[in-house]
Amino acid sequence: VKEIKVAQIGTGFMGKTHSLAYRALPTFCPADVEVNLVVLADVTEQLASTGARMFGFENWVVGWERIFDHDIDVVDIVTPNDLHPVIALEAARLGKHVICEKPLAVDVAQTLEMVEAVEEASVVNMVCFNYRQTPAIRMARKLIDEGAVGEIYHFRGQYLQDWCVDPQSPFVWRFQASKAGSGSLGDIGSHAIDYARFLVGEIDQVVAMTDTFVKERPLPGSQTMHPVDVDDAVSMLFRFKNGAMGNLEASRFCYGRKNMLTFEINGSEGSLYFDWEHCNDLLYYSARDQEDRQGYRDIKIGPVHPHAEAFWPIAGINMAYFETAVLQACEFVTAIAEDRPAVPDFRDGLQIAEIMDAALQSAAGGGWVKVKQVV
Numbered sequence: 167v168k169e170i171k172v173a174q175i176g177t178g179f180m181g182k183t184h185s186l187a188y189r190a191l192p193t194f195c196p197a198d199v200e201v202n203l204v205v206l207a208d209v210t211e212q213l214a215s216t217g218a219r220m221f222g223f224e225n226w227v228v229g230w231e232r233i234f235d236h237d238i239d240v241v242d243i244v245t246p247n248d249l250h251p252v253i254a255l256e257a258a259r260l261g262k263h264v265i266c267e268k269p270l271a272v273d274v275a276q277t278l279e280m281v282e283a284v285e286e287a288s289v290v291n292m293v294c295f296n297y298r299q300t301p302a303i304r305m306a307r308k309l310i311d312e313g314a315v316g317e318i319y320h321f322r323g324q325y326l327q328d329w330c331v332d333p334q335s336p337f338v339w340r341f342q343a344s345k346a347g348s349g350s351l352g353d354i355g356s357h358a359i360d361y362a363r364f365l366v367g368e369i370d371q372v373v374a375m376t377d378t379f380v381k382e383r384p385l386p387g388s389q390t391m392h393p394v395d396v397d398d399a400v401s402m403l404f405r406f407k408n409g410a411m412g413n414l415e416a417s418r419f420c421y422g423r424k425n426m427l428t429f430e431i432n433g434s435e436g437s438l439y440f441d442w443e444h445c446n447d448l449l450y451y452s453a454r455d456q457e458d459r460q461g462y463r464d465i466k467i468g469p470v471h472p473h474a475e476a477f478w479p480i481a482g483i484n485m486a487y488f489e490t491a492v493l494q495a496c497e498f499v500t501a502i503a504e505d506r507p508a509v510p511d512f513r514d515g516l517q518i519a520e521i522m523d524a525a526l527q528s529a530a531g532g533g534w535v536k537v538k539q540v541v
């Protein structure tokens with residue numbers, strides 16, 4: 167049994183998710199590991215100490231630099247995006263394995279630095295595109311690999327939320343380019359881009375348009391306004407290297423859509439449709455079905471499907487967000503135990519950064535922009 171000693175930085179939404187996932191690993195993950203939650207960091211004593219008690223860490227520290235005072239193997243980065251690079255670089259320099267939330271950094275240059283650092287240090291590295299861990303997505307990939315949809319013509323992706331529509335919704339780091347990089351594009355659109363790459367292949371060129379509907383927001387608990395300098399919404403068209411056509415929309419301004427991460431894929435033999443708000447259902451249409459009974463069939467995800475085996479004994483009990491984090495943590499610790507690369511890794515994160523950068527260049531007036539290939 168390999169012992170893996172974890173340091174985690176950040177106690178927010180993802181801090182909670184990642185640490186809970188580590189604690190669930192012995193129940194669901196076959197890896198021959200013992201994961202110990204050694205130290206948790208945040209910016210105040212209150213956040214760090216409360217987080218350590220709630221999440222089950224042995225120690226807490228104020229300020230991320232102090233995690234390295236402890237004996238650790240892994241650094242788990244769940245802070246705002248602008249802090250990912252400095253932490254990842256230091257972790258790699260000290261030979262620690264790194265798992266980092268998406269997007270990896272605020273721009274391509276910093277993302278590249280992170281890739282070079284982890285590759286030079288030969289540490290296991292993983293970027294948290296957790297939505298690709300969803301069993302229905304693995305089943306979609308299996309159907310594509312088996313030729314069940316044939317040659318792919320279309321990928322139509324969306325990631326829509328509505329938590330930003332209210333102009334009084336306060337200014338948080340997600341509205342600031344220096345901390346987030348981009349807005350809806352990096353925050354949610356990056357997951358839809360990950361689906362496009364995972365299911366269809368690499369993107370060759372992009373044309374995009376963005377908008378910022380609410381140009382300033384009140385600082386939390388105050389009347390003082392702060393300018394918003396990221397996109398509220400992005401629409402993009404793209405061409406895959408294999409010739410398929412793609413389009414994708416990401417917006418946090420869609421009343422009624424809470425976490426609507428969808429795609430439809432249309433091919434020469436059939437189609438697939440998925441909506442993450444109904445993530446236990448994969449819709450599959452086969453053109454090979456007898457004509458009088460053709461229609462989308464609803465595959466109910468259960469233990470016979472890839473990535474769902476270790477969870478619940480029957481379909482219909484349903485898996486959701488938490489299980490994606492468990493599967494992600496399982497992939498990361500298994501890669502460490504087996505001394506192999508984790509998937510998706512920082513280079514995947516860099517490829518997505520390149521696609522987002524091409525989209526932003528295009529939106530700024532560049533027309534079609536060729537995507538630099540780095541994988």
Ligand SMILES: NC(=O)c1ccc[n+]([C@@H]2O[C@H](COP(=O)([O-])OP(=O)(O)OC[C@H]3O[C@@H](n4cnc5c(N)ncnc54)[C@H](O)[C@@H]3O)[C@@H](O)[C@H]2O)c1
Nearest residue numbers: 176177178179180181207208209230244245247267268269
């Ligand atoms: N994969 C997903 O589904 C998903 C979902 C949400 C967020 N994210 C990503 O996770 C990351 C964190 O997002 P979140 O929603 O948890 O944010 P959050 O604002 O809820 O939490 C961020 C945490 O980082 C802490 N922090 C800030 N500066 C710090 C510092 N210098 N040292 C230590 N801690 C510091 C904050 O105090 C807070 O606890 C972001 O990169 C975001 O894009 C991913």
